[in-house]
Amino acid sequence: MVAVLDDRKQQRHEMLEFLKHNFRWIAGGFLLTYFSSFGQTFFISASIGEWQASFALSHGEIGRLYMLATLGSALCLPFLGRLVDVLPEHRVILMVIPILASASLLAAYAPSVTLLVIAIFLLRLFGQGMMTHIALTATGRWFHAQRGRAVSLVTLGHQGGEATLPLLFATISLIAGYQTGWLIGAIALMVIGLPLTYGAYRVPRAPNLNKTSSAADANTARDWSRQEVLKDPAFWLLLTGVLAPPFVGTTIFYHQDYLTDLRDWPPQFYALSLSVAAVTTVVFALLGGVLIDRFRAVSILPYFLLPLGASCFVLAMEGPAELLFLVMFLLGIAYGLSSTLFGALWPELYGVQHLGAIRSITVSAMVFATAAGPGLTGTLIDRGISVPEQIFWVGLYCLLATMVMTGLSIFLRRRHASSS
Numbered sequence: 001m002v003a004v005l006d007d008r009k010q011q012r013h014e015m016l017e018f019l020k021h022n023f024r025w026i027a028g029g030f031l032l033t034y035f036s037s038f039g040q041t042f043f044i045s046a047s048i049g050e051w052q053a054s055f056a057l058s059h060g061e062i063g064r065l066y067m068l069a070t071l072g073s074a075l076c077l078p079f080l081g082r083l084v085d086v087l088p089e090h091r092v093i094l095m096v097i098p099i100l101a102s103a104s105l106l107a108a109y110a111p112s113v114t115l116l117v118i119a120i121f122l123l124r125l126f127g128q129g130m131m132t133h134i135a136l137t138a139t140g141r142w143f144h145a146q147r148g149r150a151v152s153l154v155t156l157g158h159q160g161g162e163a164t165l166p167l168l169f170a171t172i173s174l175i176a177g178y179q180t181g182w183l184i185g186a187i188a189l190m191v192i193g194l195p196l197t198y199g200a201y202r203v204p205r206a207p208n209l210n211k212t213s214s215a216a217d218a219n220t221a222r223d224w225s226r227q228e229v230l231k232d233p234a235f236w237l238l239l240t241g242v243l244a245p246p247f248v249g250t251t252i253f254y255h256q257d258y259l260t261d262l263r264d265w266p267p268q269f270y271a272l273s274l275s276v277a278a279v280t281t282v283v284f285a286l287l288g289g290v291l292i293d294r295f296r297a298v299s300i301l302p303y304f305l306l307p308l309g310a311s312c313f314v315l316a317m318e319g320p321a322e323l324l325f326l327v328m329f330l331l332g333i334a335y336g337l338s339s340t341l342f343g344a345l346w347p348e349l350y351g352v353q354h355l356g357a358i359r360s361i362t363v364s365a366m367v368f369a370t371a372a373g374p375g376l377t378g379t380l381i382d383r384g385i386s387v388p389e390q391i392f393w394v395g396l397y398c399l400l401a402t403m404v405m406t407g408l409s410i411f412l413r414r415r416h417a418s419s420s
Helices: 003-037 041-055 061-080 089-109 113-142 148-156 157-176 178-202 213-219 226-228 235-242 243-254 256-263 267-295 305-315 325-352 355-380 387-419
Strands: none
Touching: 003 041, 003 089, 003 113, 003 148, 003 157, 003 178, 041 061, 041 113, 041 157, 041 178, 041 243, 041 256, 041 355, 061 113, 061 148, 061 355, 089 113, 089 178, 113 148, 113 325, 113 355, 148 267, 148 325, 157 178, 157 267, 178 325, 226 355, 235 243, 235 325, 235 355, 235 387, 243 256, 243 305, 243 325, 243 355, 243 387, 256 267, 256 387, 267 325, 305 325, 305 387, 325 355
16 A cells, blocks of 8 residues: 555656646647637537528538538648648647637628538638647657657647536527627637747757657657558558547537437536546546556557447437436547547657658548548438437447457557567
């Protein structure tokens, strides 16, 4: 018992020392992922009902429009994402955040379906896409031996945004309307997000490789080019697992109104369950960072899809509103592990020199998955297939993908050992 307490004290001391020496870069990354919320489905979905009513759209129609806008952003990310390889991160921030703020205004006051699609396209591209891309690319490049810890702290911005911004938006919408909520969001991006993230990233971090060279070598591969990565069969197999969490999470978050109506659940239970997901994600994101620094990201691959599949099977069951808490708890485990894993995995496998170009492909694929979720599931709803029926088959896919990730983990560890 004494040894365990001493170990925990040592871990807390190490974390405080880490934050003391790296606060500006961790805070900058946290704020980028936090403000990426304006382009995340859990935030945008709060306005789906108003847009459906304003433009007389069905579940399938708004889902397909959302998919179209998101697919467009996914196609643009591989080109736009390379900017972080050729420009300093703070200069990219100066472009990205003002465009995201403008998209928020357009989402509030779009007078037509066409402009609404453009607004969603910009929100997805510059919010979910570029804000997250900048934060995780910079963190993966600037940290080596403690990359897992750094990524786990930076990705907490997603959970912070998920836990606070939908509630703030809902409160403002009830008082002054959803348009005012988007307007205040745009102001917050320009007044808070832009100056703080720019100031944090204006001075890049220089990794101290002399002190941690052996750990850095273990946690970072040789520098692959994007062309080499695209020719690597392991990369495409990895995507079969990487794409599952964004697909499942987006589907569940997007259809929150539909699910509460279908199961006759009180709407407040969904809001409460999101808090469960957020807290669980935080815990397992931090735990994932510790595990990655100790065992390497590739060793975590076989495990992150198991709780995701379990969440799908639970949601497919008939049950009371309290069932949502279990769904979100399991989803939070999967999200926490995967958020840290995906930030540390790519530099570990493919190096850091071309990390922006490589991550732009993976982020684009993940955005594509978030596009497919609402579009595909919304269309199937219109054809009489409920989300619980659909999500059961997604759970089976997660089990199959887990077997693929297990084999890949063994193969990639052997490949790394043979190239060392």
